[in-house]
Amino acid sequence: MDETLPERSGRVPHKPGSVDISRSLLSSESCASNADTPSLLILIYEEALNTLRRYAMSWRERVCRVRVIFIGHRDMDAGWPHHLFDIDSEAERLKGELLKLQKKLKNIEFYGWDLVTSEFDAERLLPELEDADGLLTIPLTQEFADSNLTPHPPLIQFADLNKPMIVYSKPFSTYWDMGSVLSRMGKVVVINSNRIEDIIPALEAMRAVARMKSIRVLLVKDYEYPREYVDPRLRDSRWTGPSYFRRVKEIFGIEFKRITSKELVEAYNNVQVRDAEKIADEVISKSKGLKEPSRDDVLKAARMYLAIKDLLNKHDCNAFTIDCLSYIRARMLPASPCLAISKLNDEGIPSACEADVDALITMIIGHVVAERPVYMGDPVLDEEKNVVIIAHCTSATKMLGYDEEPFPYLIRTHTESWRDVGFEVEMSPGEVTVLKLIGTCTVKAISYVFTPISTRFDGYNLLAVKTDLLGSLKHEWGCRTKAVLKLVGDPEEFKRNFYCEHKVICYGDWVKQLNALAQFLKIRFVNKLYLPID
Numbered sequence: 202m203d204e205t206l207p208e209r210s211g212r213v214p215h216k217p218g219s220v221d222i223s224r225s226l227l228s229s230e231s232c233a234s235n236a237d238t239p240s241l242l243i244l245i246y247e248e249a250l251n252t253l254r255r256y257a258m259s260w261r262e263r264v265c266r267v268r269v270i271f272i273g274h275r276d277m278d279a280g281w282p283h284h285l286f287d288i289d290s291e292a293e294r295l296k297g298e299l300l301k302l303q304k305k306l307k308n309i310e311f312y313g314w315d316l317v318t319s320e321f322d323a324e325r326l327l328p329e330l331e332d333a334d335g336l337l338t339i340p341l342t343q344e345f346a347d348s349n350l351t352p353h354p355p356l357i358q359f360a361d362l363n364k365p366m367i368v369y370s371k372p373f374s375t376y377w378d379m380g381s382v383l384s385r386m387g388k389v390v391v392i393n394s395n396r397i398e399d400i401i402p403a404l405e406a407m408r409a410v411a412r413m414k415s416i417r418v419l420l421v422k423d424y425e426y427p428r429e430y431v432d433p434r435l436r437d438s439r440w441t442g443p444s445y446f447r448r449v450k451e452i453f454g455i456e457f458k459r460i461t462s463k464e465l466v467e468a469y470n471n472v473q474v475r476d477a478e479k480i481a482d483e484v485i486s487k488s489k490g491l492k493e494p495s496r497d498d499v500l501k502a503a504r505m506y507l508a509i510k511d512l513l514n515k516h517d518c519n520a521f522t523i524d525c526l527s528y529i530r531a532r533m534l535p536a537s538p539c540l541a542i543s544k545l546n547d548e549g550i551p552s553a554c555e556a557d558v559d560a561l562i563t564m565i566i567g568h569v570v571a572e573r574p575v576y577m578g579d580p581v582l583d584e585e586k587n588v589v590i591i592a593h594c595t596s597a598t599k600m601l602g603y604d605e606e607p608f609p610y611l612i613r614t615h616t617e618s619w620r621d622v623g624f625e626v627e628m629s630p631g632e633v634t635v636l637k638l639i640g641t642c643t644v645k646a647i648s649y650v651f652t653p654i655s656t657r658f659d660g661y662n663l664l665a666v667k668t669d670l671l672g673s674l675k676h677e678w679g680c681r682t683k684a685v686l687k688l689v690g691d692p693e694e695f696k697r698n699f700y701c702e703h704k705v706i707c708y709g710d711w712v713k714q715l716n717a718l719a720q721f722l723k724i725r726f727v728n729k730l731y732l733p734i735d
Contacts, residue, residue, distance in 0.1 A: 261572070263308060265408035265411040265412070266334050266335075267311050267407065268330055268337070269311050269315070270315045271291075271295070271315065271317065272318075272323075272341060272355050273292075273316070273317075280344035280345050282342065292316055306404060306408075308408060311337070322355070323354070324358065334365070335366060336366040338356060338368050338369070339369045340378065343374070357379075357382075367389075367391075369397070370391065370392070370393050378393060384720060390403045390717045409566065409714070413566075417457070417518045417520065418518060419512060420522055421462060421556070423461045458516045460516070462533055465534070469508040472504045477503040481502070484544075484612070485499055492625075493614040494622050499612060499622055502539070502541070505534070505536040505540070506541035519550055521550060522557065523538050525554050529617070539623045543624050547607070551564045551575075552564070559637075559639065559702075560638075566663075567636065573599070573601060573708065573709075575705050576626075576628075578596075578684065578703060578706075579592050579701075589685075589688050589704075590683050592682065592684075594681045596626040597626075609627045610626045613625045628684045628685075631670055632708070634706075634710060634715070635664075636663065636666075638664075639662045640662070641658075641659045641660065642658050644656050661724040661725070663722075663725070664729060665726070666729055667712050668686050668687050689729075
């Protein structure tokens with residue numbers, strides 16, 4: 202992820218995970234050709250530089266810049282914390298604590314350190330806040346004369362910017378922090394605590410939101426489809442409509458580049474066999490062995506991995522998903538992408554199966570929050586043992602971190618087809634978070650056959666719940682990797698509210714971070730394994 206690629210004609214040198222800014226520069230150049238004043242050229246140049254700063258890095262290198270704003274009254278006669286409270290000394294003390302905290306946090310930078318004492322101060326500050334990734338606001342006092350409805354008008358002004366914002370309120374600094382109002386009107390998370398460290402989960406969520414703006418997805422999915430395999434009445438048309446991707450961009454900041462299998466096959470054919478042999482030999486040597494596949498099968502899978510890497514670099518993408526099941530079923534690819542998806546996730550390139558974009562966004566969230574690979578799969582309920590098994594034919598191996606030791610894995614075939622190369626990864630027991638992004642819609646339709654005539658998108662829901670991963674299941678039925686999870690909640694409720702969606706597993710407890718992230722994105726957070734619909 203960190204190596205610099207050779208410069209390509211007409212492009213700015215970049216790193217994997219960057220996005221091609223030549224489109225922005227091109228449009229700027231066309232504008233500049235008609236520029237009448239130097240000021241317009243300067244504006245275009247500054248815009249290009251801002252684009253370069255945003256995109257010419259991998260998401261792991263993205264620095265989240267947090268503007269710190271203290272709010273209080275000097276020489277306050279009557280109020281909390283007490284008469285004539287020294288806000289300047291308190292702001293300086295908290296600045297020292299935050300600078301110590303910053304040293305413990307990766308790629309989070311505090312700056313600004315503004316002290317706002319009036320609504321006028323806040324109004325003058327607003328234009329300077331546009332470049333911030335997020336705000337950390339700290340109310341220091343509250344006068345008894347303040348209105349109960351708006352004890353801190355500057356907080357309302359800052360929340361109205363609609364930027365991710367943390368309000369850190371120490372007990373007795375104020376007698377009402379406006380949390381119930383602010384969380385409804387803006388992307389605001391309120392932390393009430395004497396411990397400054399308690400803002401860390403919210404800061405990690407704020408950093409994750411900034412990192413998602415550096416994500417560009419390569420989506421491999423054909424417009425045409427084999428009618429002998431797919432009923433045209435049931436064809437999924439979501440990916441062809443611009444409104445879906447526009448909504449993803451607006452909410453998550455994630456961009457997409459779509460290509461077809463034809464370009465992928467061409468890239469595969471251009472991969473040198475000797476390059477793929479190095480990858481194949483490494484994959485085999487680090488595994489527990491090959492069960493069904495041959496070395497030649499692994500070699501083909503390695504060529505597919507290198508082809509996908511080439512396309513990621515070509516299109517300046519740092520996340521990936523592919524309509525793999527359709528291609529496997531129709532035998533349209535020379536090899537399945539299971540090995541590639543495993544390795545890409547290990548490298549910090551979020552990658553999902555089946556062109557499941559909502560699952561991929563969930564995986565991206567796991568990567569950018571936890572800084573480690575995540576695993577997607579199909580949930581299978583076992584009521585006898587009160588467990589849910591998450592099964593798929595590929596998984597990352599470095600589930601505890603990109604630089605950590607990989608889990609053991611056996612090289613298998615893809616279960617449904619008994620062809621190609623899949624991975625059976627042995628998951629270690631431990632605490633995990635199960636998460637999934639689910640959008641809901643209101644549909645009007647006529648029957649029979651069921652025909653939607655109008656659809657209204659209601660919003661996204663981010664499910665996240667902590668549970669225990671008990672280990673891996675060895676069974677020849679179902680997909681190769683099987684992670685066994687302790688069921689959280691009532692099995693009957695799970696059955697009633699499960700709709701065949703993939704689930705995503707991330708090692709560690711990340712529920713607080715995900716709750717804050719949902720608030721910053723203005724989507725609903727659900728602390729359950731399933732989404733209650735009724």
